[in-house]
Amino acid sequence: MTKKDLIDQRLVKEAEQMVMRTHTRRHFIKESAMGLGALAMGSLLGGCGSKKKAAHSIAFDPAHPLLPKAPAFFGKAKSVIFLHMAGAPSQLELFDYKPELSKMDGQDCPPSFLEGKQFAFITGVPKMLGPQAAFARHGQSGAWVSEHLPHLSQVVDEVSFLKAVTTDQFNHAPAQLLVHTGSPRLGRPSIGSWVTYGLGTENQNLPGFVVLTSGGSFPDAGKSVWGSGFLPSVYQGVQCRSEGDPVLFIKDPDGMSRDLRKASIEAVNKANMQEYQDYNDPEILSRISQYEMAYRMQITAPDVMNINDEPQYIHEMYGTKPGKACFANNVLLARKLVEKGVRFVQLFDWGWDAHGDNPSNALNIGIINKYRSVDKPVTALLMDLKQRGLLDETLVVWAGEFGRTPMMENRNGAQNPFKGRDHHTEAFTIWMAGGGIKKGYTHGETDEIGYSAVSGKVDAFDIQATILNQLGFDHEQFTYPYQGRPFRLTDVGGKVIQEIIA
Amino acid sequence: MLALVDFIGRFHPVWVHLPIGILLMACLFQLFAKRYPLLKPAIPVLLFWGAITAIASCITGYLLSLSGDYDQALVTQHQWMGIATAAVSLIFYGLNRLSLTGRYTRLGAVVILILIMITGHLGGSLTHGADYLTAGINEAGTAQEMKPIPNIQEAVLYTDVVQPVLQRKCYSCHGSSKQKGKLRLDAEAQILKGGKDGKAIVSGKPDESALIKRLLLPLNDDDHMPPKEKPQLTPNEVAVLSWWISTGNSFTKKVKELPQPDKIKPVLAALQSGSSGEIAKKTELPEEEVGPADEGTLNKLKEAGIIAVPVSNETNYLSVSFVTAGSRAQELVKLLEPLKKQIVWLKLEDSNITDEGLAVIAKFTHLTRLQLANTKITDAGLAQLRSLQQLQVLNLVGTGITEKGLASLKELKSLRALYLYKTGVGTAAWARLKQSFPKTVLDSGGYTVPTLPTDTALVTADNKK
Numbered sequence: 023m024t025k026k027d028l029i030d031q032r033l034v035k036e037a038e039q040m041v042m043r044t045h046t047r048r049h050f051i052k053e054s055a056m057g058l059g060a061l062a063m064g065s066l067l068g069g070c071g072s073k074k075k076a077a078h079s080i081a082f083d084p085a086h087p088l089l090p091k092a093p094a095f096f097g098k099a100k101s102v103i104f105l106h107m108a109g110a111p112s113q114l115e116l117f118d119y120k121p122e123l124s125k126m127d128g129q130d131c132p133p134s135f136l137e138g139k140q141f142a143f144i145t146g147v148p149k150m151l152g153p154q155a156a157f158a159r160h161g162q163s164g165a166w167v168s169e170h171l172p173h174l175s176q177v178v179d180e181v182s183f184l185k186a187v188t189t190d191q192f193n194h195a196p197a198q199l200l201v202h203t204g205s206p207r208l209g210r211p212s213i214g215s216w217v218t219y220g221l222g223t224e225n226q227n228l229p230g231f232v233v234l235t236s237g238g239s240f241p242d243a244g245k246s247v248w249g250s251g252f253l254p255s256v257y258q259g260v261q262c263r264s265e266g267d268p269v270l271f272i273k274d275p276d277g278m279s280r281d282l283r284k285a286s287i288e289a290v291n292k293a294n295m296q297e298y299q300d301y302n303d304p305e306i307l308s309r310i311s312q313y314e315m316a317y318r319m320q321i322t323a324p325d326v327m328n329i330n331d332e333p334q335y336i337h338e339m340y341g342t343k344p345g346k347a348c349f350a351n352n353v354l355l356a357r358k359l360v361e362k363g364v365r366f367v368q369l370f371d372w373g374w375d376a377h378g379d380n381p382s383n384a385l386n387i388g389i390i391n392k393y394r395s396v397d398k399p400v401t402a403l404l405m406d407l408k409q410r411g412l413l414d415e416t417l418v419v420w421a422g423e424f425g426r427t428p429m430m431e432n433r434n435g436a437q438n439p440f441k442g443r444d445h446h447t448e449a450f451t452i453w454m455a456g457g458g459i460k461k462g463y464t465h466g467e468t469d470e471i472g473y474s475a476v477s478g479k480v481d482a483f484d485i486q487a488t489i490l491n492q493l494g495f496d497h498e499q500f501t502y503p504y505q506g507r508p509f510r511l512t513d514v515g516g517k518v519i520q521e522i523i524a
Numbered sequence: 525m526l527a528l529v530d531f532i533g534r535f536h537p538v539w540v541h542l543p544i545g546i547l548l549m550a551c552l553f554q555l556f557a558k559r560y561p562l563l564k565p566a567i568p569v570l571l572f573w574g575a576i577t578a579i580a581s582c583i584t585g586y587l588l589s590l591s592g593d594y595d596q597a598l599v600t601q602h603q604w605m606g607i608a609t610a611a612v613s614l615i616f617y618g619l620n621r622l623s624l625t626g627r628y629t630r631l632g633a634v635v636i637l638i639l640i641m642i643t644g645h646l647g648g649s650l651t652h653g654a655d656y657l658t659a660g661i662n663e664a665g666t667a668q669e670m671k672p673i674p675n676i677q678e679a680v681l682y683t684d685v686v687q688p689v690l691q692r693k694c695y696s697c698h699g700s701s702k703q704k705g706k707l708r709l710d711a712e713a714q715i716l717k718g719g720k721d722g723k724a725i726v727s728g729k730p731d732e733s734a735l736i737k738r739l740l741l742p743l744n745d746d747d748h749m750p751p752k753e754k755p756q757l758t759p760n761e762v763a764v765l766s767w768w769i770s771t772g773n774s775f776t777k778k779v780k781e782l783p784q785p786d787k788i789k790p791v792l793a794a795l796q797s798g799s800s801g802e803i804a805k806k807t808e809l810p811e812e813e814v815g816p817a818d819e820g821t822l823n824k825l826k827e828a829g830i831i832a833v834p835v836s837n838e839t840n841y842l843s844v845s846f847v848t849a850g851s852r853a854q855e856l857v858k859l860l861e862p863l864k865k866q867i868v869w870l871k872l873e874d875s876n877i878t879d880e881g882l883a884v885i886a887k888f889t890h891l892t893r894l895q896l897a898n899t900k901i902t903d904a905g906l907a908q909l910r911s912l913q914q915l916q917v918l919n920l921v922g923t924g925i926t927e928k929g930l931a932s933l934k935e936l937k938s939l940r941a942l943y944l945y946k947t948g949v950g951t952a953a954w955a956r957l958k959q960s961f962p963k964t965v966l967d968s969g970g971y972t973v974p975t976l977p978t979d980t981a982l983v984t985a986d987n988k989k
Binding site: 097227363402408414517 | 838
């Protein structure tokens, strides 16, 4: 017997003893009595099951939870890059041009906009605030884009704008949860988890759902926006760092050779397998596969996640800052990951909350720096995906969790010291590109001052339904059984936005 | 109240089977009563319940007829035959109880049998359409596609082109046997009259005509016509209907008498030639169906680390990726041979595939997307791909391919996108290539995003914009 076998044996034995320690006489009697009943029950339940065959059932293989699977129908998009501007960018300074609003600048807000409304900070009667940017039409599609996005305005003919997006949550955390999990409360799986659950991922050496953050802070809703909720935990987003090691502790510690690492993982897996045979909990199989993937990732991840070997002109195109954690680096990394077969990449960039209570979040100071930090990389991403032939099959979504008020914020009734806007739920702009979405199109309209949606109104569920549709899923059929009922991402809402589908 | 009436009425198609079954049994018992006297006592009981359920059927049937969705003439016939069935069986029951039937018992049974058959047939015609029984025999006459018209310009637009479309796709619910939403499309006056929701067509304005608007709604919309599960109109058929309305929906004019905008010309040409003539709308997958992929081969691929999954649950076509097996692609690509019919997407980027491997790939005749970026293939190897007539997207980014190699792909008629970023194709060759591939989007890549001074300048409170 080799030394390795010996270690293995010892580990398995240890695990067995742990189990036995918790196994009391009471357990034994209970199991003996319940066992027969459970057997009978099992056959009874199986016998009278009248379960309607779902239109699309997903074969969940706990031992290989991430193997690629076919979608329900043919989907044009194979992967998704979701760029979330956490804090909610202002549609009125970027895409939703409202000349009428500048005429009202400085006037008291008409009471009709305030009666019966609730805002996060605005109290009393705020002043109106005109657009803090010059606008122009761009491209053949004639899309309105402000001077703050000089690069994106050059590629509007690749993009479909949704200008009348609404939400019912005016605080960051619930609104972000709604966008990503379909519920403003904690506990639901995020869209990336749903997608990796439904489609698996092509590259078995990398996670299927990767999350990258920038802006110096996590999104307000925390890690729940990439959580797996009630789906098997293997589908939760894997957060990687864009600075230093992509994943913490990815290198073997000093003195631990690759062989020893392999041996120890094999031993742990053996013990886990034993555990699985006793308890039949599929989460244990998931854990085994996670250990194996982690081992493979130690080799592949540092390679894929290293943007330094990209040529200089690509770095210039994205405007990266090598060695630092920044949005541009994350965007370039996102392209590399999608290229290597990662299914869903979610980017969060924090710092868009333009209240104007301090210079860093003033519309005419700090927020301008935010515009500049994303404009070039996002434009580069679209063009780079395009020239690599990836834009056809990669859906890019740019969104915040809500919009900003046409009124200037007056926190506690007093005018804020800098120019800023409060959270706004009734209208904001997002855009999508690639993955079978129409090029150079604008859907939806807001009223003269951009307060509320007039036509083409959509909400988070509609966007989720559309994303799933592009990947080949009917959001109404794509469900997961939990607590006795099938759950779906879009809950009871959602309508695919056919208008923006090419 | 109306809703309740409607609800009860809708039980009619189910309920009618009770009297049919019970009365049928009564009649059969009666016919065999002589030979098996044991059956006799059951006959009055059966007749009684048959008559009662028949009366209930009459009532539910009447309630259903109030909806007005059916051909009134046919409904009247069905109604009176139904009432007759109920009445005759009730009378027969009475006579039976009083033992007055005497030697006419058998005759009574036969009468009831005939009544049931006639009523049943009429009812079937109402729900399934009058031509339901013979539809199978007349199949040739109800082809699903447009038939060629020898001289399209001389044809009368309505009778020769529009009416056949309506007949194929609309009459079954909006025709003589059924008038869903009180709309009939099988006669001039009825078309103009419209239905429950108003006019079906606004002369000269297809965009405002409910008939066209509903055709164009998304398939999942509840108001979309025809309903999701029914055969849909082809784009050409919609184009014809919409042109007919835009030119004033004449019922008599010939095609040549009407203005023909450029949009309609290819559709008319297609009608003339008889080719299915859909405006070349490429689907992502080949038209023909293929059988399932060989399980053994799939398992072999799985072991080798090659990803092969159906592109969707609705088809056997496969998407194959070498994303983690790229370094052994050259030796492994041969494993794919048994799947040469199934593979439609093949990803070999960053792999060690060479011209030799392309010889294998050239056999995958259903291939629609081929990704060969960053490989060592050459012009000579590329020429082998001439056989891939279904190929739509070819990615050659980062390869040494030049104009010469691409020339050999000119005959690929389905090719719609060719990615040529970082290849050996020189700028001088570009104009010539565009001529050789008029229908293909050629992407040269090399896009730049210039660095503006503002990109890196930092705005601060003291240094406002």
